[in-house]
Amino acid sequence: MALQLTEEQVELRAGIRRLLERNWTRAQARALVEDPLGFSPGLYRRLLDAQLREMAVPEAGADLVDLAVVVEELGYHAVVSPLVDDLVAQRVLAELGASEPAGPVAPDALGITVCATREPGFHSSTERITARLSPADGGGLRLDGTKVFVPWAHAAERFLVWARLAPTDELRVVAVPAGAPGVEITPVVNAAADRWCDVRFDGVALDAGAVLGDADAAAAAARVHDAWLLLHCADRVGGAQAAVDMTLDHLRTREQYGKPLGAFQALQYRMLDLVMALDHARLLTYHAAWVVAQGLDADREVAMAKGAVSATYADVTDGCTHLHGAYALIHEHDLSVYFQRSLGSIVTLGHPDDWLDLLARDLHRRAVDELAAAGEG
Amino acid sequence: MDFTFTPEEIAWRHEVRGFLEEHSPADAPYEEMHHDWDFYRKLAGRGWLTLDWPEQFRGSPPATKVEHAIFLDEYGYSWTSFGHVLLSATTLVAHTIMKFGSPEQQELLLPGIAKGEFVCAQGFSEPDAGSDIASLRTRAERDGDHYVLNGAKVWSSSAHYAKWYLVAARTDPDSTRHRGLSVFLVDLEQPGIEIRPLHLVAGGRNNAVWLDNVRVHESMLVGTEGEGWVVMQNLLAEEHGGENVVVPEAAGRVGSGREPIRDHVRGGELGRVIDELARYLTAHGIDPEGRGRPLWHRLARLRQQVMQWQLRVFHEASLADRRYPGEPMRYMECGFVAHRELFGEVAAAARDILGPDALRERVADGFAPLRGRIAWMLRAAPVMTVAGGTQEVAKNVLARHQLGLPKSY
Numbered sequence: 047m048a049l050q051l052t053e054e055q056v057e058l059r060a061g062i063r064r065l066l067e068r069n070w071t072r073a074q075a076r077a078l079v080e081d082p083l084g085f086s087p088g089l090y091r092r093l094l095d096a097q098l099r100e101m102a103v104p105e106a107g108a109d110l111v112d113l114a115v116v117v118e119e120l121g122y123h124a125v126v127s128p129l130v131d132d133l134v135a136q137r138v139l140a141e142l143g144a145s146e147p148a149g150p151v152a153p154d155a156l157g158i159t160v161c162a163t164r165e166p167g168f169h170s171s172t173e174r175i176t177a178r179l180s181p182a183d184g185g186g187l188r189l190d191g192t193k194v195f196v197p198w199a200h201a202a203e204r205f206l207v208w209a210r211l212a213p214t215d216e217l218r219v220v221a222v223p224a225g226a227p228g229v230e231i232t233p234v235v236n237a238a239a240d241r242w243c244d245v246r247f248d249g250v251a252l253d254a255g256a257v258l259g260d261a262d263a264a265a266a267a268a269r270v271h272d273a274w275l276l277l278h279c280a281d282r283v284g285g286a287q288a289a290v291d292m293t294l295d296h297l298r299t300r301e302q303y304g305k306p307l308g309a310f311q312a313l314q315y316r317m318l319d320l321v322m323a324l325d326h327a328r329l330l331t332y333h334a335a336w337v338v339a340q341g342l343d344a345d346r347e348v349a350m351a352k353g354a355v356s357a358t359y360a361d362v363t364d365g366c367t368h369l370h371g372a373y374a375l376i377h378e379h380d381l382s383v384y385f386q387r388s389l390g391s392i393v394t395l396g397h398p399d400d401w402l403d404l405l406a407r408d409l410h411r412r413a414v415d416e417l418a419a420a421g422e423g
Numbered sequence: 424m425d426f427t428f429t430p431e432e433i434a435w436r437h438e439v440r441g442f443l444e445e446h447s448p449a450d451a452p453y454e455e456m457h458h459d460w461d462f463y464r465k466l467a468g469r470g471w472l473t474l475d476w477p478e479q480f481r482g483s484p485p486a487t488k489v490e491h492a493i494f495l496d497e498y499g500y501s502w503t504s505f506g507h508v509l510l511s512a513t514t515l516v517a518h519t520i521m522k523f524g525s526p527e528q529q530e531l532l533l534p535g536i537a538k539g540e541f542v543c544a545q546g547f548s549e550p551d552a553g554s555d556i557a558s559l560r561t562r563a564e565r566d567g568d569h570y571v572l573n574g575a576k577v578w579s580s581s582a583h584y585a586k587w588y589l590v591a592a593r594t595d596p597d598s599t600r601h602r603g604l605s606v607f608l609v610d611l612e613q614p615g616i617e618i619r620p621l622h623l624v625a626g627g628r629n630n631a632v633w634l635d636n637v638r639v640h641e642s643m644l645v646g647t648e649g650e651g652w653v654v655m656q657n658l659l660a661e662e663h664g665g666e667n668v669v670v671p672e673a674a675g676r677v678g679s680g681r682e683p684i685r686d687h688v689r690g691g692e693l694g695r696v697i698d699e700l701a702r703y704l705t706a707h708g709i710d711p712e713g714r715g716r717p718l719w720h721r722l723a724r725l726r727q728q729v730m731q732w733q734l735r736v737f738h739e740a741s742l743a744d745r746r747y748p749g750e751p752m753r754y755m756e757c758g759f760v761a762h763r764e765l766f767g768e769v770a771a772a773a774r775d776i777l778g779p780d781a782l783r784e785r786v787a788d789g790f791a792p793l794r795g796r797i798a799w800m801l802r803a804a805p806v807m808t809v810a811g812g813t814q815e816v817a818k819n820v821l822a823r824h825q826l827g828l829p830k831s832y
Contacts, residue, residue: 050742051424111424294826308828311819317826318818322757326731333734336426337685340677347685350727405723406711413701 055115062116065092066123072380075124079377079386083201084241085127090156093120093129102136109339110273114280114332121284124383128158128198128241130281134274135159135206141267142219142258159204161271162193162222162245169397172217172268177209179220182251189220189228189250195393199224199231199243206258207247208268216261217268226250238390273338273348278394279331279355282387286324286362289384293317293366296373313369320365327351327358346408353401356391363388425675426684428493433680436493436687442469443501450786453799454627457504458542458584466507467539473517475751480521480533485749488740496733499691502796512580516543516589518751519606523646523654528608532587541586544611546576546632547655554816554832556591556655557601561634563592570594570607570644572615572637582630583618585611590634591655594648604651608643609634625803684737690729693762693769696800697726699793700776718776725772732761757825760817767804773797 051059069089078084098116101108117130138161164170165177177191189209196205202224211218222229228250234242259267297308297317307313334347363385367374374381428436448459466472474486474494486494498508508514517536520528535541552559561574572592582588588609595603609616615637621629646654677683690697700722709715736758743750774781774797783791784798791798808814822828 050745055424294828297828306829308822308826309831311815311831314822314826314828314831315815315818317828318760318822321826322761325735325757326761329734329738330727330731332424333426333685336424336675337683340683342677342683350730354727354731399720402720402723403711403716405726406716406719409697409701409722409726410705410711410719413698413705416698417702417705 051115055112058112059115059119061096062119063123065096066119066125070123070125072124072383075126075383076377076380078126079239079383085198085201087156089125090127090129093125093127094156098129099132099136102133103140104137110276110335111332111339113277114335117277117280118284118287118328121281122288124285124288124380126240126383126387128160128201130277131160131197132158133277134271135161137274138206138219138267138271139258141270142263144221144258155203156201157204158198158202159206160197160199160202162196162199162205162207163268163271164193164195164393166192166194169400171400172208172265175208175210175217177207177247178212178215179209179218179252179257180212182249184251187220187252187254187256189222189247189252191247193245193247195234195242196245197394198241199245200233200241205229205245208264211257217264218261219258219264219267220252220256221258222247222250222252222256226252236390237386238388238393239386240390240393242393273334273344275394275396276331276335276338276348276351279327279351280335282355282359282391282395283324283328283331285384285387286327286359289363289366289381290317290321290324292381293369296370307369316365316369320362323358324362327355330354345404349401349404352395353398353405356395356398359391360388427675427677427681428684428687430680432490432493433682433687435490436497439471439494439497440501443497443503447501447503451504452626453502453796453803454504454506454623454625457627458506458581459504460539462503463507463542464539467537470537472508472513472539473537475514476517476537477521477749477751480529481537485751487748488743489737492736492740496689496691496694496736499693500689500695502692502695502794506581512545512585512589513542516545516587519589519645519654519657520608522657523606524608525642527642528645532608535586542581542584543587543589544579544582544585544630544632546579546582546588546590546609546634548576548578550575550577550631554813557604557652559591559593559604561590561592562596563594563605563607563639564596565594566638568641570605570639570641572607572609572634572639574634576632576634577621577630579618579630579632582611582632583620583628587611588616588632589645591651594651598649601652603649604655605648606645606651606654607639608645609637609639613637623806625806626799685730688730688733688737690733693725693729693765694733696769696773696793696796697722697729699796700773703792704776721772721776725769728765728768732758732765735761757821760814760821763807763814763817766800766807770797770800770804774801 069092100106101113113133165175167174179187179189182188189207191209193207204224205222207220207222209218209220210216228248230246230248232244234244297313298306300307330351334344334351337344337347367381367385370381373379446462446465448462451457451459473481474491476485478484513536517533520532547556549559549561561572563570563572572590574592588611590607590609591604592607593603594605615635617633619631621631623629675681704715704718709718711719739758777792777797780790780792781797784795785791786794788795819832823830
């Protein structure tokens, strides 16, 4: 075994790094905080030109580990964009056998697709979905329901909406053009400065063909969706690494009381603990991505990664901000971008208790099996 | 990236597991320094006391570090005392002699260590020289072709049943700090040596050793006179280093006998605590959905912590196999530091999950969960963050060498 990048992955990372060093600065990332769109369409076009979206399709020969390598690098350079959510949607489309664009796309359009899964309420899970697809009066279907925290909905051209199909109320995934009548998009002004919208679907008229796949395909797509959200973990691992690198630099160069800050043991301990936690988060992320890429049941590994990254990203960005003293408390400091994004983990990576429940049930199930086996023996 | 074990690694794991299930001393006390000679010689018979010795001393190629980590994973899971294979000073003394000893010293010690005929102890720490080992005061004065040693040593694990004693002393009385130190091999059965027990809260004993005009022949000087610091540093920090080389690897895929590591890794002694706690809760009808949910959440969090630690161990081992192949395991990596804290966290969580029964420590006590293991772990946790160097010193070393921060001690 060897937990290192392959030669292809090293090249892939270097290519993305070159692209970003030529076309992106953290100052640009900071400026996005006040930008209504919240990302750079120019950079997005370059990332699409680099065939990243195509990598999400199984036939491309890339897997989730390769994409995690790419996304970690994007996270390191503070590329805030819809890319991860777009990639997840592409993979969901592929799972549903519908990877071709559903309709004509304008030549200069970015063709962004995102998934709309979460509904109002305390926790989110596919069992709680109430958005409904029912027969429309004039033929075809109508979609009614409300989705919350839909990522980058204001920039998307198409939504993949999780909904229940009347009369059986089985889960389905349906493609909905963002500009369709009856779609109402409201940005969520939020503490994390991430871009989400609440989206209301009020009698949105759809062809029967908008429904992608059957109930089994929808269930499979939901699992793929949850697993591929791991890419958000990779993004955060990259971001946390950038925060760590900036802070190590600060500790080595900033002097107080006649010596570098890094010579103070109290600061060394804090820093080392953060770095070790980040190592763990990265290992869990790549391990989970690898298990997904092997086509194995990865629920447990994905849960561990999301839980660990969510907590660690907050700890690292908070700790690094603290270790900069007052320096990093202003928007003009690059660290501010990374810090503010930590608040969004509860949306992008899920409720920590949900992951603990999943791990607990897995442990319990195994213990039940072992006790039964011992009883028989 | 490759998260698989090869068929050979899986076979090795099962060989180790089978041996331990058959031979690990049943109902032995949990103390780290508990020593069972019969079992020890069975390990020796398999060549497992010398897994990380270079071929020239071992007679066959050493285990890879991944194989060594697999060995320790299984060994830990068996809850056999680690004193036989890991914390034992014998390992460190052997590596010191292989690197710095004369051919005569190597002949005197290495075959006997490999066969399990005797063990060794180490005498560096003193009552007034702990983390700051360079301040040691034991003296070695020349007298003809001998040195005469006088001083006091503490924390000489296993000295009360060891044969050879590796002692650091000051040969230049006018020297200070790390200059003027020398290292000697001392026969613990010779006159002038008094070994007094230090009874540990964690159970078992450690030792204080008084050296009163102990005569050591000059042929038992290890390395060069006055250059002992190099020898000592190697022993203490053997544990760290290696070039930061990244060698790309082919992507690992399941198949052809390769299997995911997640299906085989056990998490060592801590992994077994989690498995046993899960069975204990389940057997007592406490399920994750009802009132037991907080307990199971705590267990789930530990499961994640143990998993990430195991991934780290195998990651570091696989890197080390590339960076310094054929060299011994180095313990002062992050995995070592992470484990020491995790041990205490697992013990405390297990106590909270089990309640008062966690304190029962007799294996034969019918009400003792987990065979009394948690009671011992609670007492042993403070040992973990001190033995082999305090956690703070270990972190200072890592901050300096791995994070590139200035020296702070």
